[in-house]
Amino acid sequence: MGLLIFLLILTSSSIQTFASKPEANALLKWKTSLVNRNNPRLSSWALAPDNNLTGTINRNTGATLCTWYGVHCDARGNVEKLKLSASRLNGTLDHFTFSSFSSLTHLELNMNNIFGSIPVEIRYLTKLVFLDLSGNQFSGEIPKEIGMLTGLKTLLLNDNKLDGYISQELGNLGNLVKVNMSVNFLKGSIPSSLGNMTKLSELYLFQNNFSGLIPPEIGKLGSLRMLNLDFNDLSGSIPPSLGNLSSLRVLNAYMNKLSGRIPKELGYMKSLTVLRITHNQLTGPIPASLGNLTKLKELDFHENLLSGVIPPEFGKLESLIQLSFSHNEFSGQIPVSLSNLSTLEQLYLNDNQFDGFLPKELGNLNSLVEMILVKNRLNGSIPDSLGNLSKLEQFVLHDNHFSGYLPETISKCEKLKYLTLSNNSMAGPVPKSVCKLRSLQILDLGNNGFSGPVLQCFGNFSHELIVLDLRLNHFQGNVPQTFLNQSNNLRSLNLNGNRLQGSVPGTLINCRNLEVLDLGNNMLTGAFPLWLDTLPELQVLVLRGNKLNGTFHTSNTKTPFPKLRILDLSSNEFTGILPSKYFTNFKAMTGIDRNTPGALYMGGNLSMYEDTIELVVKGLRLELERILVVYTTIDLSVNKFEGEIPNTIGHLTSLRLLNLSHNSLTGQIPNNLRNLKFLESLDLSSNRLVGEIPLPLASLNFLAVVNFSQNQLQGAIPQGGQFNTFENNSFQGNNGLCGFPLTKSCGDDVPFSHIPEGDEDDDSNFFNGFTWESVAIGYGFGMLFGLGIGWLMFYTGRPRWVIRITDREQSRHGRRSRKRACKRNQLSPITNASFSP
Ligand SMILES: *[C@@H]1O[C@H](CO)[C@@H](O)[C@H](O)[C@H]1NC(C)=O
Numbered sequence: 001m002g003l004l005i006f007l008l009i010l011t012s013s014s015i016q017t018f019a020s021k022p023e024a025n026a027l028l029k030w031k032t033s034l035v036n037r038n039n040p041r042l043s044s045w046a047l048a049p050d051n052n053l054t055g056t057i058n059r060n061t062g063a064t065l066c067t068w069y070g071v072h073c074d075a076r077g078n079v080e081k082l083k084l085s086a087s088r089l090n091g092t093l094d095h096f097t098f099s100s101f102s103s104l105t106h107l108e109l110n111m112n113n114i115f116g117s118i119p120v121e122i123r124y125l126t127k128l129v130f131l132d133l134s135g136n137q138f139s140g141e142i143p144k145e146i147g148m149l150t151g152l153k154t155l156l157l158n159d160n161k162l163d164g165y166i167s168q169e170l171g172n173l174g175n176l177v178k179v180n181m182s183v184n185f186l187k188g189s190i191p192s193s194l195g196n197m198t199k200l201s202e203l204y205l206f207q208n209n210f211s212g213l214i215p216p217e218i219g220k221l222g223s224l225r226m227l228n229l230d231f232n233d234l235s236g237s238i239p240p241s242l243g244n245l246s247s248l249r250v251l252n253a254y255m256n257k258l259s260g261r262i263p264k265e266l267g268y269m270k271s272l273t274v275l276r277i278t279h280n281q282l283t284g285p286i287p288a289s290l291g292n293l294t295k296l297k298e299l300d301f302h303e304n305l306l307s308g309v310i311p312p313e314f315g316k317l318e319s320l321i322q323l324s325f326s327h328n329e330f331s332g333q334i335p336v337s338l339s340n341l342s343t344l345e346q347l348y349l350n351d352n353q354f355d356g357f358l359p360k361e362l363g364n365l366n367s368l369v370e371m372i373l374v375k376n377r378l379n380g381s382i383p384d385s386l387g388n389l390s391k392l393e394q395f396v397l398h399d400n401h402f403s404g405y406l407p408e409t410i411s412k413c414e415k416l417k418y419l420t421l422s423n424n425s426m427a428g429p430v431p432k433s434v435c436k437l438r439s440l441q442i443l444d445l446g447n448n449g450f451s452g453p454v455l456q457c458f459g460n461f462s463h464e465l466i467v468l469d470l471r472l473n474h475f476q477g478n479v480p481q482t483f484l485n486q487s488n489n490l491r492s493l494n495l496n497g498n499r500l501q502g503s504v505p506g507t508l509i510n511c512r513n514l515e516v517l518d519l520g521n522n523m524l525t526g527a528f529p530l531w532l533d534t535l536p537e538l539q540v541l542v543l544r545g546n547k548l549n550g551t552f553h554t555s556n557t558k559t560p561f562p563k564l565r566i567l568d569l570s571s572n573e574f575t576g577i578l579p580s581k582y583f584t585n586f587k588a589m590t591g592i593d594r595n596t597p598g599a600l601y602m603g604g605n606l607s608m609y610e611d612t613i614e615l616v617v618k619g620l621r622l623e624l625e626r627i628l629v630v631y632t633t634i635d636l637s638v639n640k641f642e643g644e645i646p647n648t649i650g651h652l653t654s655l656r657l658l659n660l661s662h663n664s665l666t667g668q669i670p671n672n673l674r675n676l677k678f679l680e681s682l683d684l685s686s687n688r689l690v691g692e693i694p695l696p697l698a699s700l701n702f703l704a705v706v707n708f709s710q711n712q713l714q715g716a717i718p719q720g721g722q723f724n725t726f727e728n729n730s731f732q733g734n735n736g737l738c739g740f741p742l743t744k745s746c747g748d749d750v751p752f753s754h755i756p757e758g759d760e761d762d763d764s765n766f767f768n769g770f771t772w773e774s775v776a777i778g779y780g781f782g783m784l785f786g787l788g789i790g791w792l793m794f795y796t797g798r799p800r801w802v803i804r805i806t807d808r809e810q811s812r813h814g815r816r817s818r819k820r821a822c823k824r825n826q827l828s829p830i831t832n833a834s835f836s837p
C-alpha cells in the first residue's frame with residue numbers, strides 16, 4: 001500500500017514536473033493542431049504514459065522534452081532551438097504559444113507546409129537570433145512586430161506567399177546580417193529604414209512586386225556584400241549612394257524598370273565581382289569609371305537602352321569573364337583595349353549599332369569561348385588572328401557588314417561549334433581548312449558572296465554537323481556526294497540560290513535526321529529523287545527552280561514522306577501525271593488538327609539558327625524565316641504536268657497553299673477540293689481545265705487568293721463567301737465563265753452557294769478577319785512561321801550559365817503557378833553563380 005502511494009506520488013509529480021514545462025504543453029498543443037498530427041517525425045513529442053514508472057522524465061530538467069525531435073535545450077533545460085526544417089509539418093502557427101518560448105534563439109521551420117499568417121505573437125520570442133520560415137505557404141503581411149525582435153541576425157522568409165508592404169519598423173533590426181525575402185508577393189516600396197541595418201551583409205529581395213525607388217539609404221549599409229533585387233517593379237534611377245558599398249560583391253537588379261543613367265559612383269564599388277542590371281530601361285553611356293572595378297567577373301547590362309561607346313578603360317577589367325551589352329543602342333568601334341581581357345570567356349555585343357572592324361588584337365583573348373556580335377554594322381574582314389582563339393566554340397557574326405575572305409586560320413579554332421556569318425558581304429572560296437573543324441554543328445554562310453565548290457568534306461564530317469546553310473551564294477559544282485555515314489546528325493541542308501549542277505546525290509538517303517532539304521534555284525538535273533520519300537523526318541523539300549525532269553514513278557514506300565509539310569517542285573521540267581499517290585499518303589498534310597496543343601511557332605523565338613526558305617506565292621517571293629508547324633504547302637507550278645487533277649488531292653485536309661498553275665492539266669476541277677478547309681491560296685491558272693468551278697469552293701472560309709485564269713472553264717462563278725472578295729483577274733482568260741466579278745452576266749439563275757451555319761465560326765478565331773494582305777504584312781514584319789526545330793534553343797543576349805540554371809530551376813520547383821514559374825525560370829539567384837565572390 002505504502003509502495004503504491006509512493007508510486008502514485010512519484011508518477012503524479014513526474015507529470016507535474018512535465019506539465020510545468022509550458023514549452024512541452026505548447027508543443028503538444030501545436031502538434032494537435034496540425035493537419036498531420038500523426039506525422040511520424042513528431043512521434044517523440046508525447047508525454048510518457050502516466051503508468052510507466054520507467055519513464056525517463058527528469059524531475060528537475062524535464063529532459064524528455066529536450067530529447068524530442070527537433071527540440072534543443074540550453075543547460076538549464078529551457079528550449080533554446082526548434083529545428084524542424086523539412087519535417088513535413090502541415091498546418092498553421094495559430095495554435096503555437098509563442099509566449100512559452102522566452103528562451104528561444106533559433107526557430108527553423110523552413111521547408112514545410114505551414115500556411116496562414118505569421119502571428120503577431122512572434123514578438124514574444126524576445127531572444128530570437130535566427131528565424132527561418134522559408135519554403136512554406138505563409139501568406140498575409142509580415143507582421144511589423146518582427147521589428148521588435150531586435151536581437152535577430154538572420155531573417156529568412158523567402159519562398160512563401162507573403163504579400164503586403166514591409167513596414168518601416170523592420171529597420172529597427174540593427175543586428176541583422178542576412179535577410180532573404182525573395183520569391184513572395186511583397187509590394188510597395190523597400191523601406192528606407194533598411195539603411196539602419198548597418199551590419200547587414202546579405203539582402204535578397206528578388207522576385208517580389210516591390211515598386212518605387214531603390215532607397216538611397218541602402219548606400220549606408222557599409223557591410224553589404226550581396227544585394228539582389230531581381231524581378232521586381234523598381235523604377236527610378238540607380239542611387240549614386242550605392243557607390244559607397246565598398247564591400248559589395250554582387251549587385252543584381254535584373255528585370256525591373258530602372259531608368260536614367262548609370263551613376264559613375266558605381267565605379268567605387270571596388271569589391272564588386274558581379275554587376276547585372278539587365279532588362280531595365282537604363283539610358284545614356286556606360287561610365288568609364290566602371291573600368292576601375294578590377295575584380296569584376298561578370299558585367300551584364302543586356303536589354304537596356306544604353307548608348308555611346310564602350311569606354312577604352314574597360315581594358316582594365318582584368319578579371320572579367322563575361323561581358324554582355326546585347327540589345328542596347330551602343331555604337332562606335334569595339335575598342336582595341338578589350339584585347340587585354342585575358343580571362344574573358346563570353347563576349348556578347350549583339351543587337352547594337354557597333355561599326356568599324358574587328359580589331360585583330362582580339363586574337364589575344366585566349367580564354368574566349370563565345371563571341372556573339374550578331375546584328376551590328378561591323379565591317380572589314382575577319383582578322384587572321386582569329387585562329388589564335390583556340391577555345392572558341394561560338395563565333396556568331398551573322399547580320400553584319402563583314403567583307404573579305406574567311407581566313408584559313410579558322411581551322412585552328414578546333415573547338416568551334418557554331419560558325420555563322422550569314423547576311424554579310426563575304427566572298428571567295430571557303431578555305432579547305434574548314435574541313436578540320438570536327439566539332440562544327442552549325443555552319444551558316446548564307447547570303448554572302450562566297451564562291452567556288454561546296455566542300456565535299458561537309459558530307460562526311462556531318463556526324464556533328466546539324467545545319468549546313470550555304471544559301472544565296474555563288475557556289476558551283478556538285479552537291480556533296482559524301483553523306484556516307486548513317487549516324488549523321490544533319491537536320492537542315494540549305495543550298496538554295498547557288499549555281500550547283502549535277503543531280504541530287506543519292507547518299508542524302510543516309511541523312512536520316514534531315515528535316516529541311518532546300519536545293520532550290522540551282523541548275524540541278526536528273527529525275528525527281530524518289531528515294532527521299534523514305535526520310536522519316538523530312539518536313540520541307542524545296543527543289544524549285546532547277547532543271548529536274550522526267551515523270552513521277554510510283555515508289556514502293558508504304559508511307560512516303562511521313563512528315564512532309566512543304567513540297568516545292570515549281571519551275572522544273574517534270575512531265576507526266578501529278579504524283580497522286582503522294583496526295584493520299586502525305587501523313588503530315590492530312591488531317592492535322594491545327595488546334596493541337598503546343599506552340600504555333602515551335603522552336604520558340606530564341607533559336608540560334610532559323611531555317612529560312614523562300615516560297616513564291618502569287619508572284620511574291622516570300623522568305624519564310626520560321627515555318628509555322630501547321631503550315632503546309634504544295635507548289636508544283638511551272639512544270640509540264642498533264643492529265644487530270646487527281647481526286648486524292650482532297651485528302652490533304654490541312655493544306656494552306658496549293659499551286660498547280662502553268663502546267664498542262666486537263667479535265668475538271670475536282671469537287672472535293674472543298675475538303676481543303678484551311679486552304680488560303682489556290683492557283684490553278686494557265687492550264688487546260690474545263691467544266692465549272694465547283695460551287696462548294698465558296699465555303700472555304702480561309703481562301704484569300706484564287707487564280708483560275710487562263711483555262712477553259714465555263715459556267716457561273718460561285719457566289720458568296722470568299723468569292724465575293726475576288727477580283728476579275730482571278731477568272732480572266734476563260735471564255736465560258738460568267739457572273740460577278742466578271743462583267744459578263746449569266747442570266748437569271750445565278751447559283752448561290754449556301755454556306756451552312758456554324759461553318760463560319762468553325763476555327764475562325766485564328767484567322768479572324770483574315771485577308772491575304774494581312775498575311776503579306778505578317779511576312780513583312782517577320783512574324784513568320786516557326787518550324788519545329790527545337791534543337792538549338794539559344795538566346796544570344798543571355799549568358800549561357802543563366803540558361804543552365806534555368807533548366808535546373810525548372811525541374812526543382814513545380815508548385816507555383818505557371819506565371820510565377822516562368823518568372824522563376826529566368827532567374828539566376830546569385831548563390832548559383834558559376835563563380836563565388
Ligand atoms: C515506458 O517507457 C520506456 C522509455 O520511454 C519505454 O521503453 C517502455 O516501452 C515504456 N513502457 C510502457 C509499458 O509503455
Ligand SMILES: *[C@@H]1O[C@H](CO)[C@@H](O)[C@H](O)[C@H]1NC(C)=O
Binds near residue numbers: 035090091113
Ligand atoms: C496539408 O493539408 C491540407 C489539408 O488541410 C492538404 O490539402 C494538403 O495536401 C496537405 N499538404 C501536404 C504537403 O501534406
Ligand SMILES: *[C@@H]1O[C@H](CO)[C@@H](O)[C@H](O)[C@H]1NC(C)=O
Binds near residue numbers: 180204829
Ligand atoms: C534566398 O531565397 C531564394 C528563394 O527562396 C533562394 O532560392 C535562395 O537560395 C536564398 N538565398 C539565400 C542566400 O538564402
Ligand SMILES: *[C@@H]1O[C@H](CO)[C@@H](O)[C@H](O)[C@H]1NC(C)=O
Binds near residue numbers: 171192195
Ligand atoms: C531608422 O531609419 C529611419 C528612416 O531612415 C530613421 O528615421 C530612424 O531614425 C532610424 N532609426 C535608427 C535607430 O537609426
Ligand SMILES: *[C@@H]1O[C@H](CO)[C@@H](O)[C@H](O)[C@H]1NC(C)=O
Binds near residue numbers: 185187211
Ligand atoms: C505588382 O504591382 C503592380 C502595381 O505596382 C500591379 O499592377 C501588379 O498587378 C502587381 N503584380 C502582381 C503579380 O502582384
Ligand SMILES: *[C@@H]1O[C@H](CO)[C@@H](O)[C@H](O)[C@H]1NC(C)=O
Binds near residue numbers: 219241242244
Ligand atoms: C555616400 O554616397 C553619397 C552620394 O554618393 C555621398 O554624398 C556620401 O558622402 C557617401 N557617404 C559615405 C558614408 O561615404
Ligand SMILES: *[C@@H]1O[C@H](CO)[C@@H](O)[C@H](O)[C@H]1NC(C)=O
Binds near residue numbers: 267
Ligand atoms: C576611376 O575611374 C575614373 C575614370 O576612369 C578615374 O578618373 C579615377 O581616377 C578612377 N578612380 C580610381 C580610384 O581608380
Ligand SMILES: *[C@@H]1O[C@H](CO)[C@@H](O)[C@H](O)[C@H]1NC(C)=O
Binds near residue numbers: 312313314316318337
Ligand atoms: C591592359 O592591362 C594592363 C594590366 O593587365 C593595364 O596596365 C593596362 O592599362 C591595360 N591596357 C588598356 C589599354 O586598358
Ligand SMILES: *[C@@H]1O[C@H](CO)[C@@H](O)[C@H](O)[C@H]1NC(C)=O
Binds near residue numbers: 356380
Ligand atoms: C566600315 O565602317 C566605318 C564606320 O561606319 C566606315 O568609316 C568605313 O569606311 C567602313 N569600311 C569599309 C571597308 O566598309
Ligand SMILES: *[C@@H]1O[C@H](CO)[C@@H](O)[C@H](O)[C@H]1NC(C)=O
Binds near residue numbers: 363384385386387409
Ligand atoms: C595570332 O595570330 C596571328 C595571325 O594569325 C599570328 O601571326 C600570331 O603569331 C598569333 N599570336 C599568337 C600568340 O599565337
Ligand SMILES: *[C@@H]1O[C@H](CO)[C@@H](O)[C@H](O)[C@H]1NC(C)=O
Binds near residue numbers: 377400423
Ligand atoms: C541583314 O543584315 C542587316 C544588318 O546588317 C539587316 O538590316 C537585314 O535585315 C538583314 N537581312 C536579312 C535578310 O536578314
Ligand SMILES: *[C@@H]1O[C@H](CO)[C@@H](O)[C@H](O)[C@H]1NC(C)=O
Binds near residue numbers: 525526547549550551
Ligand atoms: C532530262 O534531261 C536530260 C538533260 O538534262 C535529258 O538528257 C533527258 O533525256 C531528260 N529526260 C527526260 C525523261 O526528259
